[in-house]
Amino acid sequence: MDLGGGMSLKGIPNNVEVGFLTLLESLNLCKVGQYLKCPKWPIWVVGSESHYTVLFALNPNVQEENELEERESKIRRAFDAQDQSGGGGFISVEGFQQVLRDTDINFPSDKLEDLCNAGIIVWSEFWQALLQLDKRAGGMKDPTGLMGKKQFTIFHFNGIAKSVLNGNASAGGSCPIQRPRLCKLNVTVPPRWTQDEYLADVVSASTSSSKDDSILSLAPPGQTNQHAPLVDCIRTRWPRAVCSWVGDVPSIV
Structure with missing residues (x-):
């Protein structure tokens, strides 16, 4: 990005060992590049307004992309x-x-x-056109059905001690204790957009009072769609991800 006066702002130029995600991107206050979103190891520092926590997976396959996902990433980087x-x-x-x-x-x-009539090209319009363009012409329309959903487990660690309930039979109930939190999240990433889904979600997002309304129906049977600011961070890496966990809500503050 050209800042003027001979100064320019650039992102990370190479692959990195550990990645970075931030709540600020979900608020459209900054943009994290693909090298930081897709590090060598499935470990991400997660930034909030006031604190850093860690997101990680034990299985490196969470980073793998199928052919069309790789294609989309390449097009997005070029754009x-x-x-x-x-x-x-x-x-x-x-x-x-x-x-x-x-x-x-x-x-x-x-x-x-x-696409060029307006003098500028907006990503959302470009993406809609790609969904209609056959894969053989460089588009994202895929008659083979390779765009399947993903399901994986990921963990979040917050090193700042938080109050959690601890059952204590001798005390006759539960009492709060202070300890760091490690949370296991089940994540489902639905298949990539079809044109009809994309247009339907644009309408839903423009009329809905909740950012999760258009994603709720994508949760697989038996999985409850839960929300926390951490989920917004995860969706900057895996768009439309549906997350669930057991116990305390994962905290990034």
């Missing part, structure tokens, strides 16, 4: 590289042409003209 708005999600026509060259996307001439 972000041309985004001079500071993460606003739009690029110039010239930048868009570079994205198409870098990612081997071949839109029909009429669709290309439609």
